[in-house]
Amino acid sequence: MNKSEIKVISVLExxxxxxxxxxxxxxxxxxxxxxxxxxxxxxLQSLVDDKIxxxxxxxxxxxxxxxxxxAHHHHLVCKSCGSTVEIEGSALEKxxxxxxxxxxxxxxxxxxEVFGICPSC
Amino acid sequence: MNKSEIKVISVLExxxxxxxxxxxxxxxxxxxxxxxxxxxxxxLQSLVDDKIxxxxxxxxxxxxxxxxxxAHHHHLVCKSCGSTVEIEGSALEKxxxxxxxxxxxxxxxxxxEVFGICPSC
DNA sequence: TTTAATGCAAATACTTTGCAGGAAA
DNA sequence: TTTCCTGCAAAGTATTTGCATTAAA
Numbered sequence: 234m235n236k237s238e239i240k241v242i243s244v245l246e247x248x249x250x251x252x253x254x255x256x257x258x259x260x261x262x263x264x265x266x267x268x269x270x271x272x273x274x275x276x277l278q279s280l281v282d283d284k285i286x287x288x289x290x291x292x293x294x295x296x297x298x299x300x301x302x303x304a305h306h307h308h309l310v311c312k313s314c315g316s317t318v319e320i321e322g323s324a325l326e327k328x329x330x331x332x333x334x335x336x337x338x339x340x341x342x343x344x345x346e347v348f349g350i351c352p353s354c
Numbered sequence: 355m356n357k358s359e360i361k362v363i364s365v366l367e368x369x370x371x372x373x374x375x376x377x378x379x380x381x382x383x384x385x386x387x388x389x390x391x392x393x394x395x396x397x398l399q400s401l402v403d404d405k406i407x408x409x410x411x412x413x414x415x416x417x418x419x420x421x422x423x424x425a426h427h428h429h430l431v432c433k434s435c436g437s438t439v440e441i442e443g444s445a446l447e448k449x450x451x452x453x454x455x456x457x458x459x460x461x462x463x464x465x466x467e468v469f470g471i472c473p474s475c
Numbered sequence: 476t477t478t479a480a481t482g483c484a485a486a487t488a489c490t491t492t493g494c495a496g497g498a499a500a
Numbered sequence: 501t502t503t504c505c506t507g508c509a510a511a512g513t514a515t516t517t518g519c520a521t522t523a524a525a
Contacts, residue, residue: 236506237505268507271491278490294411295488296415309457309459321453325466328446332441333430336430336439340470341470343467344469347454348465349454349462390483392517395515399515415514417514
């Protein structure tokens with residue numbers, strides 16, 4: 234955990250939700266921190282790898298980040314405004330495991346996302 | 355509905371699931387069609403506006419498209435050799451629907467992929 | 476002729492990488 | 501020293517736009 238990562242975590246805490254790398258960089262500069270955009274990207278990437286930060290994509294393809302809530306979860310994403318909700322996935326885990334076992338697959342992982350239009354859109 | 359849009363719809367029908375603009379363009383070229391990447395993007399954008407095509411983003415930010423309301427299946431993919439098996443997904447559909455309803459989401463879709471190491475690898 | 480469609484090339488936006496200088500151990 | 505950290509500048513990638521050419525009506 235280096236300086237950049239600490240700075241990025243603290244600004245993510247301050248934001249309390251999703252923000253893009255560019256926004257986080259601007260916020261850091263405005264609060265007097267000295268940090269390059271490159272370091273923000275590198276810190277975010279490392280935090281995502283360590284599962285400390287969640288990464289998602291807006292409709293326009295820009296990545297947005299926030300501090301992780303729980304361990305393994307999935308997302309319900311609004312196609313219109315991009316707002317997300319973490320959802321419970323034990324039924325999905327079981328399904329993925331069952332399907333993989335049925336076909337003799339080992340070291341099983343999965344990827345899932347549910348999308349739609351949220352109530353406020 | 356112009357020529358490009360018709361070509362894009364037909365290749366999406368052939369694909370039967372999600373594909374990126376770049377993939378669709380390659381597929382069209384390989385099947386002997388003459389079309390520019392620009393036209394593929396323009397056709398997709400127009401089809402998305404008309405709600406004929408669904409647009410999503412992969413984790414890496416690339417946009418993927420599929421025909422709306424199309425019944426689809428899922429794949430079990432081998433991380434090692436890339437071979438795939440079609441798997442049954444009714445449990446997953448139910449889960450996705452339940453999660454979305456619980457949060458008041460409409461026009462629900464989902465994206466899921468299971469991966470692992472296949473028996474022969 | 477008037478309008479719409481097409482595609483190349485350039486522009487754009489976000490993100491990643493190469494590399495050299497600097498900090499830390 | 502040796503290793504890691506930084507950030508500028510350059511490169512990379514997906515997508516969009518300007519513009520001149522072509523097809524269609």
